[in-house]
Amino acid sequence: MIGLQVIQDTAMTLMDKAAIEIPEDYLSGLKHAAQVEDGDLSSFVLQAMLENYEAAKEDRRAMCGDTGCPRWYVKMANEARIEGGPVALETELRRATANATRSIPLRPNRVHPLWRTDHDNNVGINAPEIEFAFEPEGDWIDLTTVHKGGLFGTDYRMLFPSDGIEGIKRFYLDSLVAFGKRGLSCQPAIIGIGLGGSKDTCMVLGKRAACLRTVGDRNPDPRMAELELEFIELGNSIGMGAMGFVGKSMVIDCHIEAGYCHTGGMQMSVHAFCLSSRRACARIHADGSVEYRTDPHWFTPYQRRETVEWPAILPSKKSA
Amino acid sequence: MASNTAFKKVRLKTEPAQEDLRQLALGDVVYLDGSVYTAREGVYRRAVEENVPLPLDLPAESGTNFHCSPAASIADNGDFNMGAVTATASFRFSKWIATWLELSGAKLILGKGGMSSKDYREHFVPHGAIYLTTVGYGTGALLGRGVKRVKNVFWREELGLAQAMWLIEVENFGPFIVESDLDGNSLFERENAKISAGLSKVYEGTKPAVLKRFGETDDRSDELI
Structure with a gap:
């Protein structure tokens, strides 16, 4: 049984780490881009950002004044049990979000879309988002918080099979060029692309591809991996760098995730995880021990499964 | 890696003289000393549309408007805790900027992404004001270091922490980049033009979507703002 106090303490630490410490994988990617x-x-901007990460860590203050919209990804191993159940867990995550907003401090970004009601704590209707997933073995839970910016750099389009790869490339470039001007998407970014699914899953997959995979990680499907590498090149050949100035650093990495879709469609979404790619994770074990890390390990073989049964029992190929 | 020595670095007061602004070129790097206040849509709506009198004496107390919501909190004893500060995108405030410059007498607008050169020519130039952009979007921690203290927070109850008007004392506050000059030129638009020249080559081998959208353009020199 995992106790609520360790969940609360861990969640507070994760809020702090996400806001203040640039993940090592993104930092290496940015250092390479700066070189x-x-x-x-563009080069001046990248240098200033590298100094900024240092200042944030030294002072223990948020990297960016816009601290994004904190959200939570919870992964439960199949045997994990939580004191008070998932409802108590959600309460702890909402409480940590509110308390950390005040203590770090974060910018209280979340308001009602119409009435602009502001609780000054990043908590409200449907905020923070808390998403759940499961893994087959173990008794741990993984908590991941992502504080993604919320305004620019994301787009969705219903494409069709006849659009093909050429259409996918066009929409990819359109998204980078459109939001890259004046640096609205706060590039260079980790670009996440969702392909297929339905409209909502396409958005969810693309966002998770941007926020929950690390720089250097490749899709296990070799053809998807090849496409990811090609898209990094393509994005960095636009001629645009940080803040939309002339340069070649738009994309630190590109991650693509797919979901089976309607036979007539090919949904596509593009997401940009910015210069302050805020993500932090921890695994809480049943004995109460906690391990912190920056790689969410979200996209496991189980999450990408395409079979009915698990462990995967692949349908036997019928011979002709 | 390119050398950074190409850029002139300038220390500027938050109520600069016109001669000081005249010396600035697009792309120069600026650090500020003095007092800066935050004001964005909440403040603009209240001051410009609802005609609520300003809660402080502008531009006497500050000539610098920062498009910003700080990452900050106010303790129960009234103490301020200001961590990081970064700008928010300014193009959204275009419809208020003319009246605001009139009301506030601001000479420096700090923000993210600049505004259009049309706004600069029509509104900034007549008021002798220029636009400085934050760097990277953002160097929140570096800017946070430049904040010496919070002098006051106005309209906190009416607008909430994020939209309230924070008056802060700053020293060596930066870096910022000169985005517009006294003639209304825009650095971003200059860079866009250079990049647009090479875009058709990048798009080679792609094709437009079979299902179009209303108002869609294939002119990549267009901007979204």
Whole structure:
């Protein structure tokens, strides 16, 4: 049984780490981008960002003044049991979000869309989002918080099979160019692409691809992996760098996730996880021990399964 | 990696003289000393549309408007805790900016992404004001270091922490980049034009979607703002 106090303490630490510490994988990616960038202005920006990460860690203050919209991803191993059940867990995560907003401090971004009601704590109707997933073995839970910016760099489009890869590339470039101007998407970014699913799952997959996979990670499908690499190149060949200045650093990495979709469609979403790619995770074991990390390990073989049964029992290929 | 020495670095007062602004070129790097206040849509709506009198004496107390909501909290004893500060995108405030510059007498607008050169020519130039953009979006921690203290928070109850008007004392507050000059030129638009020239080559081998959208354009030199 995992107790509520350890959940509360861990959640508070994760809020703090996400807001303040740039994940090592993104940092390495940005350092590499800074080395190859030859645009004067763009290069100045990347250098300033590297200094900013240091300042944030030294002072224990948030990297960016817009601390995004905190959200939670919870993964429960099949045998995990939580004191008070999932409802108590949700309460702890909402409480940690509110308390950390005040203590770090974070910007209280969340308001009612119409009445602009502001609780000054990033908690309200449907906020923070708490999403659940499960894994077959173990008695741990993984908590991941992501504080993604909420305004620019994301788009959705219903494409069709006849649009093909050429259509996918067009929409990818359109999203980068459109939101990259003036640096609205706060690039260079980790770009997440959702393909297929239905409209909502396409958005969810793309967002998770951007926020829950680390720089350097490749899709296990070799053809998807090839496409990811090609898209990194393509994005960095636009001629645009940080803040939309002339340069070559738009994309630190590109992650693509797919979901089976309607036979007539090919949904596509594009998401940009920004210069302050805020993500932090921890595994809480049944004995109360906690391990912190920055890789959510979200997209496991189980999450990407395509079979009815688990363990996967692949349908036997009928011979002709 | 490109050298950073190409850029002139300038210390500027938050109530700068016109001669100081005249010396600035697009792309120069600026650090500020003095007092800065935050004001964005909440403040603009209240001051410009609802004609509520300003809660402080502008531009006497500050000539610098920051499009910003700070990551900050107010303790029960009234103490302020300001961590990081970063700008929010300014193009959304275009419809209020003319009246606001009139009301506030601001000479420096700090924000994210700039505004259009049309706004600069029509509204900024007549008021002798320029636009400085934050860097990277953002260097929140570096900017936070430049905040010496919170002098006051106005309209906190009416607008909430994020939209309230924070008056802060700053020292060596930056970096910012000069985005518009006294003639209304825009650095972002200059860069966009350079990038647009090469875009058709990047798009080679792609094709437009079979299902169109209303108002869709294939002119990549267009902007969304």
